[in-house]
Amino acid sequence: MLATTLVLIAAVLHATWNTLIKFSGERLLVIASMDVVAFILAVMALGFVSPPPAAIWPWLVASALFELLYRVLLIKAYRVGDLGLVYPLMRGLSPLVVLALTLMSGAEQLNAQQILGILLIPCGMACLLWQGGGGDRLPWSMLPVVGVIGLCIGCYTWIDGQALKRGIAPLDYLVWLTFISAWPFPLLALVSKRAAFTLFWRVQWKLGLSVGFCVLLSYALVLWAMQLGSVAEAAALREVSVVLVVLLGMRYLQEPFGRPRLLACGLVLLGMLVMKLKL
Numbered sequence: 343m344l345a346t347t348l349v350l351i352a353a354v355l356h357a358t359w360n361t362l363i364k365f366s367g368e369r370l371l372v373i374a375s376m377d378v379v380a381f382i383l384a385v386m387a388l389g390f391v392s393p394p395p396a397a398i399w400p401w402l403v404a405s406a407l408f409e410l411l412y413r414v415l416l417i418k419a420y421r422v423g424d425l426g427l428v429y430p431l432m433r434g435l436s437p438l439v440v441l442a443l444t445l446m447s448g449a450e451q452l453n454a455q456q457i458l459g460i461l462l463i464p465c466g467m468a469c470l471l472w473q474g475g476g477g478d479r480l481p482w483s484m485l486p487v488v489g490v491i492g493l494c495i496g497c498y499t500w501i502d503g504q505a506l507k508r509g510i511a512p513l514d515y516l517v518w519l520t521f522i523s524a525w526p527f528p529l530l531a532l533v534s535k536r537a538a539f540t541l542f543w544r545v546q547w548k549l550g551l552s553v554g555f556c557v558l559l560s561y562a563l564v565l566w567a568m569q570l571g572s573v574a575e576a577a578a579l580r581e582v583s584v585v586l587v588v589l590l591g592m593r594y595l596q597e598p599f600g601r602p603r604l605l606a607c608g609l610v611l612l613g614m615l616v617m618k619l620k621l
Contacts, residue, residue: 379554439496466609503573
């Protein structure tokens with residue numbers, strides 16, 4: 343029960359920071375700003391956590407690389423697609439990736455009910471390919487981009503789970519992962535958009551702080567949940583954020599809420615119930 347609660351809180355935070363990024367016209371600067379906040383906090387925390395064992399470093403580096411690619415592609419995808427279309431499509435693929443890696447590696451034993459619940463979530467996301475999810479269609483050229491984003495999310499989620507299963511504490515892992523992955527985007531912003539980045543912090547520092555804290559806390563809660571229970575189940579339950587993102591996109595970005603998006607939200611919730619209820 344605790345793991346489920348942690349993941350659901352993380353889902354709310356995740357939906358919030360993605361909405362803030364989509365809402366902003368300067369998405370590179372928002373992501374760079376959130377990484378500045380994360381990096382500063384990680385540096386401050388280094389003296390209070392243990393260095394990771396040598397066996398954990400390959401997992402840390404692999405996760406960081408997938409996360410960096412995910413963020414690069416996320417900026418590109420949000421330029422052309424609705425939040426309520428891009429976000430569910432990319433997030434819907436990740437539980438399938440985690441499920442496939444889990445079953446192939448034999449890292450966890452999942453029962454038929456858990457597998458069915460996990461599969462219902464990406465099925466819901468597939469509904470968004472019908473009539474553009476009730477709004478503008480996502481250009482076909484962007485579907486591979488969204489697919490790679492989902493692949494990146496699934497890979498770094500599974501990698502994180504495997505690292506935690508090898509004994510490192512969630513807080514230690516998060517601090518070191520943030521330390522090695524949170525500096526490239528701020529450096530890019532300083533090099534390519536120094537004046538705009540400085541102005542952004544002067545005018546919209548509250549946005550940078552808000553997104554930074556949401557990202558870190560969301561990640562911390564998911565890592566904690568994965569340590570307590572199933573990595574595959576946590577990865578799937580986190581995608582209840584899809585429902586929140588669709589609603590936030592409709593409320594704050596004036597995006598449509600057509601039948602495909604309604605069906606997608608319903609299947610996500612159904613998948614969550616199937617996973618957690620004793621049938």
